[in-house]
Amino acid sequence: MLSISNLNFYFGSRALYEGANLHIKPRAKIGLIGANGTGKSTLLRLISGEYTPDGGNISKSGECTIGFLNQDLLSYQTDDSILEVAMQAFERQLELQKLIDKVLHKMETNYEDKDVDQLAKLQEEFELLDGYTIQSKTEEILEGLGFTTADLTRPLRLFSGGWRMRVMLAKLLLQKPSLLLLDEPTNHLDLPSIEWVEKYIHDYEGAIVVVSHDRYFLDRTIDHIAEVSGAKITLYPGNYSFYTEEKALRNEVQKGAFENQQAQIRQTERFIERFKAKASKAKQVQSRVKALDRIDIIDDVIDEKAKVNFKFNFGTQPGRFILFLEHVSKAYGDKVILKNTSATINRGDKIALIGANGKGKSTLLRVISGTEQIEGERRTGHNVIESFFAQHQLESLQVENTLLEELKSTGTTKTEMELRSVLGCFLFSGEEVFKKIKVLSGGEKSRVALAKVLISEANFLLLDEPTNHLDMQSVNILIQALQQYEGTYVVVSHDRYFVSNIANKIWYIEDNEVKEYPGSFDEYETWMSTRTSEQAPVAKSKEKPKPELAPVEVTPKSKSTEKEIEKLEAQIMTLENELETIEHDMAALAQASKFDDLKNLELKRNEVQNKLDETTASWELLIG
Missing domain, CATH: 3.40.50.300 (P-loop containing nucleotide triphosphate hydrolases)
Known part of the structure; x- marks a missing residue:
């Protein structure tokens, strides 16, 4: 639906994007993440056409329509009611309504057959576009975003920036573009509204790219994470929780590859330094110098998990x-x-x-x-x-x-x-x-x-x-x-x-x-x-009721039980050995950067670990 190829964009002398790529498929739900200043909002503006790339290409299919919710909309003001502003999403339906009203007004004083035909055509198109339901749809979305029925007739200018942003979001959702761009949509929403938007986005039939720092929101709404880092875009399948696991795995592989390469470089440099003055080794030295020049350097992993290593103290201890x-x-x-x-x-x-x-x-x-x-x-x-x-x-x-x-x-x-x-x-x-x-x-x-x-x-x-x-x-x-x-x-x-x-x-x-x-x-x-x-009224209490536990009766273990315990212990030992072998193989694949094989082995490891956990739980139950 929309493709970004070899994108370059510079802010002064600083490269926000260099050779970046991203493909957005129909109905994809993508969370765009990255540190402040890496260019997430800039990417949305590039996709919407507000900014022009310095290089590369952003192409979209002919039927692709784009809606963009950005922080600039906070400053929009008008005397129109919020219902009227949100209903601007239905541009054609409102235009048809005006034409219908005009024809009806004319027919009150001058009734002609051609007017009847025109009215029938206008009403047919209006009905096909669900024109009779646009107000109820608008009211439903505005109230879902936290507005009361009384609010709907109040002028937009009377609302704060955060509430105006909600009206713009409602308008955008009603337009139903095939690609929805949302820049920090939860910043100005309360919890009930966030939960309402989560459900709406989950069921949304178009594609969505959303910039958000709300991890719960991303986990419940998106199916891909696009990470902006180092002027590139890396796409991860899955929600935010999956991304954190996958990112850690990739970092581990990259760190191992980086350290191995650095060790190889140091060994080569020592060889060159040791034998560069010996004529008998000149050919080998030259060969290693050329090898170093040709090497594709692997970057070290950037530690993005900043740790707070400062204790925030206070001098005066308060009372209880x-x-x-x-x-x-x-x-x-x-x-x-x-x-x-x-x-x-x-x-x-x-x-x-x-x-x-x-x-x-x-x-x-x-x-x-x-x-x-x-x-x-x-x-x-x-x-x-x-x-x-x-x-x-x-x-x-x-x-x-x-x-x-x-x-x-x-x-x-x-x-x-x-x-x-x-x-x-x-x-x-x-x-x-x-x-x-x-x-x-x-x-x-x-x-x-x-x-x-x-x-x-x-x-x-x-x-x-x-x-x-x-x-x-x-x-x-x-x-x-x-x-x-x-x-x-x-x-x-x-x-x-x-x-x-x-x-x-x-x-x-x-x-x-x-x-x-x-x-x-x-x-x-x-x-x-x-x-x-719960339908029935509950007692008002600050403490949650604790379930009563049945007394446990301790009885001597039978011979059959002892045999079962021995059998489970043997199974546990076998599973532990199997797990150790798999983890050894995973380490080898990580060194070789074979991500696909590594992922398959990770699934097998999880399967064996789950079986080990179940077997251990059964063993613990029997031994009491």
Whole structure:
């Protein structure tokens, strides 16, 4: 459907793409990933025709239509209602409706046979294009994306950038292009909307290329991963989880091949150095020099899994209780956010505040920080030192400061070497620490602002959507930083992978009250799914009911049981030997870079491992 061949594109003197290739088939669902700055959004603009390649070719079939959702659409404003804007997707149907209305108006005063014929033709085409259902289809998609029925008649200009982006997404989905390009579509969506879009994309009949850092979203929507790295595009079959496994396997093979080649090069260079002065060895030396010139150098594996090796400490230890909210109410006019709700934050709580947009998550975060006027009481505990991160704080960065100067401006007592180490954790290395804030991208500014929060030595952090505009590597760094952080925090986020790795409690707002689930996000999802599906009312309890375990009766093992145990032990030994042989063969294939054979052997290895696990489980059951 669309083919990219030997693509070259340069940003100044820097090559974003050199000899890159990608083939997009009909109905393919491709996740486009890579570090910030590698050119993912640029590739979408090249495919859409907004940018022109510096070399190579992008060709598409004649019937291929392209729809592109990009971040520029955030600034679009109009007085038209959001229903009218989304319905612009049905250009021909709306044109037909106007023609039909015009003919009907004319027939009211001047009835002619030719008008009747024209009206019949127009109505026939209108019906063939499902013109009578376009409004209901539009309403269904807008409401699926989180708009209420009352919202549909409100002007687009009254909505924030994130909500305007949803309207543009609705319009694009209604157009049903054969190739849909989506640039970070989940950035401005809440969890219910993300789940709705996941299902819609899964069932979408056209092809999709989506840039996203949401791993759960990619796992549930796409069937291929296209990785942008080193000015090339590498395509992996499967979802994101499969990609991580396959990437690790390829890296292992490449690392082995690189090390073997380097050893061969060193051996050849030693031979040349040793015998270059001997006339009797001149021919052999010359032969090896030519061999070195002809060698196709294998690149070393780039370590993209940055590790945080800096401990984010705080000087003052708080008391057991961090914050109390008692009988708190908050409303904006008639819109009630919180009503007579109470909550407690204890030292060591790692809280994720989740839920649909409009429920009041950001308002609650401001209530917790003490920057929002409320009815009721807010009390902080002993020695609580707070630091607040929100997207609007990126604007408060001093644009003329260097990265190093910006971190020093927090008043930290850390040395310059320690600050450079912190910046290194957030992917700013070497001379990059002397960059000015004004030249940074949005994602880079987010990393600087997050670094400022973490070196503030606060023992209580409030983070509002900290993963917005961060690539996967940066999200991984933030996860590591928060996992080793010994203080308390409350995080608002819609990134399910991020939340599942950093939270030990889940907060959500329901019936204008703060509700708590005392467990991880994965446990919360399971609990919520069960709760939603159950028809009968359930008892309100913070603890999940524990199943009663039947007492285990211990009896002597019979002779037949002992024979069965011996038989299983023999099978386990055989399977272990078989597994060892397979892994030895896999190592040999990896050295030879035989990926297809390696993949087949990997399947056999998994089959033997599964059988070994089953046999071992049976053995453990018998021996008690």
